[in-house]
Amino acid sequence: MVASSAAPASSSAAPACRGMAPAGIPTIDMSAPAGRAELSGQMVEAFAERGFFKAVNHGVPPRVSARLDAASAAFFARPAHEKQEAGPPDPLGYGSRSIGSHGDVGELEYLILHTDPEVVARKARAIDRDDPSRFSEAVNVYVQAVRHLACQILDLLGEGLGLRDPASLSRLVTTTDSDSLVRINNYPPSAASDGGVKAASSVGFGEHSDPQILSVLRANDVDGLQVLLPDGRGEDAWVQVPADPAAFFINVGDLLQALTNGKLVSIRHRVMASTSKPRLSAIYFAAPALHECISALPETVTAAAPRRYRPFTWAEYKKTMYTLRLSHNRLDLFKVILVGDVGEGAGEDRSRI
Numbered sequence: 001m002v003a004s005s006a007a008p009a010s011s012s013a014a015p016a017c018r019g020m021a022p023a024g025i026p027t028i029d030m031s032a033p034a035g036r037a038e039l040s041g042q043m044v045e046a047f048a049e050r051g052f053f054k055a056v057n058h059g060v061p062p063r064v065s066a067r068l069d070a071a072s073a074a075f076f077a078r079p080a081h082e083k084q085e086a087g088p089p090d091p092l093g094y095g096s097r098s099i100g101s102h103g104d105v106g107e108l109e110y111l112i113l114h115t116d117p118e119v120v121a122r123k124a125r126a127i128d129r130d131d132p133s134r135f136s137e138a139v140n141v142y143v144q145a146v147r148h149l150a151c152q153i154l155d156l157l158g159e160g161l162g163l164r165d166p167a168s169l170s171r172l173v174t175t176t177d178s179d180s181l182v183r184i185n186n187y188p189p190s191a192a193s194d195g196g197v198k199a200a201s202s203v204g205f206g207e208h209s210d211p212q213i214l215s216v217l218r219a220n221d222v223d224g225l226q227v228l229l230p231d232g233r234g235e236d237a238w239v240q241v242p243a244d245p246a247a248f249f250i251n252v253g254d255l256l257q258a259l260t261n262g263k264l265v266s267i268r269h270r271v272m273a274s275t276s277k278p279r280l281s282a283i284y285f286a287a288p289a290l291h292e293c294i295s296a297l298p299e300t301v302t303a304a305a306p307r308r309y310r311p312f313t314w315a316e317y318k319k320t321m322y323t324l325r326l327s328h329n330r331l332d333l334f335k336v337i338l339v340g341d342v343g344e345g346a347g348e349d350r351s352r353i
């Protein structure tokens, strides 16, 4: 059994909020007290039904996260003109309020970095002028630890899904030319907060799914993350994910949904800002190499579950995603249309089989 807890999203958060979903936040103990087969089964279940889970006893040393938090907080505390030297986000680098290049805005500032240590070292020169290696080492050590966690999870998924080659998912991420990113977000205390009395929330980071394979998120003790879950009455509802700085929140990205032919679902999430304390988060986005072809794993394609998405490369998917708004359901553009299918979007440029 996967332990589960839930908190309702604040009713003032957004019109889409329709109270609390019946089932909540799946929590998985990575130390596998009930054995590896049970653990891999729990993960597949959580990802198939919810698209995410909270990982506890994950093995990432607290000092590794604390070191990244300290290096990030030191950067965000710098004067605006100094931070701008690490920007603009093109799409990597420092950014403030503006997300992507299609008009999305949020109440945050951020750094998006490629995880290649050499790229981090180059960027660190503009991030920590006094001691660039202080920043780059904190990031590199953190990335190593969370990549290891991501790969453990992908191997367990490979086993739980009954793949002939269970390590095939983690290999997509460990390749030297992997396009994985790390993003560090700083949500300043919200104008919506008023001396501890909660007023209407403002959008910190708008609704979206993550495009990569897997996202590994950790934040400080400030709430804000919400996930869109079925409410059991045929609708979706925003569910507040209570902050837990000792845990990691793991979510399925669009590529993992495509690789598993829709069995694992890429979850829609957002951050609402309404606190008097800054929220600091770091997300590792595990991605394949740009040339990697993303195609449903053969074990997930059956007569009852025909191929849902046409094969595409990560480079092709990325190019498309950067032309779209944050909230766009971009994986839909890669859907295969079965002959006889009619309905929304059937006239768009999609494959037919």
Ligand SMILES: C=C1C[C@]23C[C@@]1(O)CC[C@H]2[C@@]12CC[C@H](O)[C@@](C)(C(=O)O1)[C@H]2[C@@H]3C(=O)O
Pocket (backbone or CB within 6 Å): 091, 099, 100, 101, 102, 104, 112, 181, 183, 208, 209, 210, 211, 212, 285, 321, 322, 323, 324, 325, 326
């Ligand atoms: C509006 C956008 C921002 C984003 C690129 C995009 O065009 C659509 C996907 C967005 C997203 C969401 C998850 C990650 O935070 C991110 C880094 C990513 O890979 O896809 C962001 C992109 C971004 O901020 O550049």
Ligand SMILES: O=C(O)CCC(=O)C(=O)O
Pocket (backbone or CB within 6 Å): 183, 185, 205, 210, 217, 219, 225, 269, 270, 271, 281, 282, 283
């Ligand atoms: O900052 C957070 O907690 C989540 C942000 C997020 O979803 C993202 O950066 O993709």
Ligand SMILES: [Fe+2]
Pocket (backbone or CB within 6 Å): 208, 209, 210, 269
């Ligand atoms: Fe996200």
